[in-house]
Amino acid sequence: MSHEVFRREFIGLGCTAGALWLGARVGSAEGGQAPAASYPWPYRQLDVRKVQERAYRSYSKAGCMFGVFEAIAGSVADQLGRPYTEFPFELSAYGGGGVASWGTLCGTCNGAAMAIGLFHQGQNRTALINEVLAWYEAERLPAFTPDAPSKVPAGFAMPSSRADSVLCHVSISRWSGTSGYASFSPERLERCGRVVADVAGYAAGLLNKARGAYTPGRTISDTATGCLSCHAQGKQAPNEPEAVSRMSCTTCHEKAHHQEKKKQ
Amino acid sequence: MSHEVFRREFIGLGCTAGALWLGARVGSAEGGQAPAASYPWPYRQLDVRKVQERAYRSYSKAGCMFGVFEAIAGSVADQLGRPYTEFPFELSAYGGGGVASWGTLCGTCNGAAMAIGLFHQGQNRTALINEVLAWYEAERLPAFTPDAPSKVPAGFAMPSSRADSVLCHVSISRWSGTSGYASFSPERLERCGRVVADVAGYAAGLLNKARGAYTPGRTISDTATGCLSCHAQGKQAPNEPEAVSRMSCTTCHEKAHHQEKKKQ
Numbered sequence: 123m124s125h126e127v128f129r130r131e132f133i134g135l136g137c138t139a140g141a142l143w144l145g146a147r148v149g150s151a152e153g154g155q156a157p158a159a160s161y162p163w164p165y166r167q168l169d170v171r172k173v174q175e176r177a178y179r180s181y182s183k184a185g186c187m188f189g190v191f192e193a194i195a196g197s198v199a200d201q202l203g204r205p206y207t208e209f210p211f212e213l214s215a216y217g218g219g220g221v222a223s224w225g226t227l228c229g230t231c232n233g234a235a236m237a238i239g240l241f242h243q244g245q246n247r248t249a250l251i252n253e254v255l256a257w258y259e260a261e262r263l264p265a266f267t268p269d270a271p272s273k274v275p276a277g278f279a280m281p282s283s284r285a286d287s288v289l290c291h292v293s294i295s296r297w298s299g300t301s302g303y304a305s306f307s308p309e310r311l312e313r314c315g316r317v318v319a320d321v322a323g324y325a326a327g328l329l330n331k332a333r334g335a336y337t338p339g340r341t342i343s344d345t346a347t348g349c350l351s352c353h354a355q356g357k358q359a360p361n362e363p364e365a366v367s368r369m370s371c372t373t374c375h376e377k378a379h380h381q382e383k384k385k386q
Numbered sequence: 387m388s389h390e391v392f393r394r395e396f397i398g399l400g401c402t403a404g405a406l407w408l409g410a411r412v413g414s415a416e417g418g419q420a421p422a423a424s425y426p427w428p429y430r431q432l433d434v435r436k437v438q439e440r441a442y443r444s445y446s447k448a449g450c451m452f453g454v455f456e457a458i459a460g461s462v463a464d465q466l467g468r469p470y471t472e473f474p475f476e477l478s479a480y481g482g483g484g485v486a487s488w489g490t491l492c493g494t495c496n497g498a499a500m501a502i503g504l505f506h507q508g509q510n511r512t513a514l515i516n517e518v519l520a521w522y523e524a525e526r527l528p529a530f531t532p533d534a535p536s537k538v539p540a541g542f543a544m545p546s547s548r549a550d551s552v553l554c555h556v557s558i559s560r561w562s563g564t565s566g567y568a569s570f571s572p573e574r575l576e577r578c579g580r581v582v583a584d585v586a587g588y589a590a591g592l593l594n595k596a597r598g599a600y601t602p603g604r605t606i607s608d609t610a611t612g613c614l615s616c617h618a619q620g621k622q623a624p625n626e627p628e629a630v631s632r633m634s635c636t637t638c639h640e641k642a643h644h645q646e647k648k649k650q
Contacts, residue, residue, distance in 0.1 A: 161474035205469070210425035215511075216503030220491075222515040225631030226552055227490040239480030251486040288490055289553075291631035298627065305628035306619040355570040363562065364569035367489030367555040374638055 159205045165241045165333055166201040168326045173197055177322035178268050181315040185218025189318035190233030194326055195240055220290025228290045230314075230321035231255055237325060242332065249338040252368070254325050255288050256342050259370050264316030266323065273312035280313060286373045293317075342368045349375075423469045429505045429597055430465040432590045437461055441586035442532050445579040449482025453582035454497030458590055459504055484554025492554045494578075494585035495519055501589060506596065513602040516632070518589050519552050520606050523634050528580030530587065537576040544573075544580065550637045557581075606632045613639075 173193045180196075181189030191214040199206035214236060216222065217229040231254065238250045262282040271278060281301035285293035294305050294314070303309040341347070349371040352359040365371075437457045444460075445453030455478040463470035478500060480486065481493040495518065502514045526546040535542060545565035549557035558569050558578070567573040605611070613635040616623040629635075 158469070158472035159474065161476055163474070205422070205472075208422040208469075210423065210427070210504070212425055212507070213500065213503050215507070216499045216515065219630055221496070221499050221519070222512045223630060223632060224515075224519055224552065225629070225633055227485060227496070232485070232491070232496070235480045235485050236477065239477050240474070243476070243479070247480060248486045251480065251488075255485070255488055288488065291629060291633065294630045295627070305630050363559070365489070365555060366483055366487060366558045366569050368487060369489055369555065 157205070159209070161240075162243060163195075163198065163206060163240050164202065165329060166198045167330055167333070168194070168197050170323045170327050170330070173326040174266055174319040174323040175269065178266070178272075178315050178319040181318040182272055184212060184215035186229030186314055186318050187217025187233035187236070188212065188215040188229075189315070190230045190322040190325065191237050193318075193322040194234070194237040194329070197326075198241075225291030225294075226289060228258070228285075228288055228293050228317075230318050231258055231288045233318075234321050234325040238329065241329060246332065246336060249336070249341075250325075250328055250332060252342055253328055253338055253340050254321065255368070256340050257324060258288055258321060259286055259343055260284065261320075264313055264320050266316045266319040268316065268319065271312060272315065273308045278309075278312070280309075280316065286370050288369060292373060343370045345370045345372050421469070423473070425504075426507060427459075427462065427470060427504050428466065429593060430462045431594055431597070432458070432461050434587045434591050434594070437590040438530055438583040438587040439533065442530070442536075442579050442583040445582040446536055448476060448479035450493030450578055450582050451481025451497035451500070452476065452479040452493075453579070454494045454586040454589065455501050457582075457586040458498070458501040458593070461590075462505075489555030489558075490553060492522070492549075492552055492557050492581075494582050495522055495552045497582075498585050498589040502593065505593060510596065510600060513600070513605075514589075514592055514596060516606055517592055517602055517604050518585065519632070520604050521588060522552055522585060523550055523607055524548065525584075527584050528577055530580045530583040532580065532583065535576060536579065537572045542573075542576070544577065550634050552633060556637060607634045609634045609636050 176197060177189045177193035180192045183189075184192075188211070192211045195209065196211055199209060214233055217227075217232040217236075220226040220228060221232070234254045235251045238247055238254070242250060262284050264280060264282060267280070270276070274280075281297070281303075283297040283300040285296050287293055287296070294310065297303075297313055298305045298310060301309070301313075303313075342350075346368055350365065350368075352362045353365040355364060440461060441453045441457035444456045447453075448456075452475065456475045459473065460471075460475055463473060478497055481491075481496040481500075484490040484492060485496070498518045499515045502511055502518070506514060526548050528544060528546060531544070534540070538544075545561070545567075547561040547564040549560050551557055551560070558574065561567075561577055562569045562574060565573070565577075567577075606614075610632055614629065614632075616626045617629040619628060
């Protein structure tokens, strides 16, 4: 075999292997050419309390969606190194206040769902998002107490409330109604910072569990399950309108509707 | 030089050069080590009709939020090259059906807001999101007609409706009520695919305009503006509760409330 022939073969085969090897090496902190991050991202076990504290701090930097998303995705990225650490985490700041203060989906839920979507697809993603959102609707929040509160004095007695909704506007209005603090008060901002920590911690705990075989612990609320038995796809009642929703129905719709139907 | 020596030298030098060359060819024009993508991303002018068609196709791949986000961010990334093209666009698939079919924020609005958040921060981001969401509430949609419909026969007469809401559940229910097609029908899936194209195109048009000095053309709805004059931060009516919301209020709250207040 002449050098020329050998060289061509080597370029065709050996050098490709060399390029792959180089790519594998770089992934780490040493530098060189960074390979593309894989999708979905590989997950790494997280310390729930550390995620909560990080989320609470990140909330003060760029809001609620960023707080949850950055605490989870950023904590995993720190363990994975480049190029994962180069992800534009600030992107998620758009979801603050239910997206640019529109009061739609609570930024903590949006951020948790986005983080889940970084590590899971298909049925697992849906099951994990279901768990976070159904828990958020039903739980009295906030529960988290920071080591050093940022917007209220140390020892402040934080009221909690059940949102019965994953919508920012409803969640805040319920808390304000329960606590007596106005929706733009420092106490409410502090409340949302703690909810950020709660949701980030809860989602991180689920993601930790979901590394192996994963069995969902909670799906949607009993209320929605009941309503959707007549109103979802494949419903029992052919004349009832279908509804694309897993939200707790009776937060907006009157319960009377179903009671009347049941009497018939 | 023996084959063996040549081979070692080639592994040591030539192959590294080959690997770099491969990297250069794949990545940006200059090559070598791929730099981290900057945040916010630089923007590139987009062809609105091409974005619409791409969004319509992407919707069929991974849903409404992905459809809008991928069409905008992916089209810009194609012009920027690596590492922007390596962004995990599939991440945005979590928002389909108002996030995992929960019916919360319409995935087209979530995807447009996320795309806007990739290129803008602060007041510009808020102003652009305001424009998209207020337009979505008020516009009769869908308006887009694809070159080749994917879920209905060619020539299908697509009904349109005004959502009066940015929530998926409300938007779909309104359209189903207007059109008579069920919420899980192929016609409704087609409708959402066309709304994906509409929102992606509208947001791309705004982003094109917002490259230079940007003056918002539309803020929030007159309804919300009116209600928030008493219910927002810095409100005129000190005894009214504050509301964190820019959504059209009267879609969920009764108008009677304000009419009574005005009589007093």
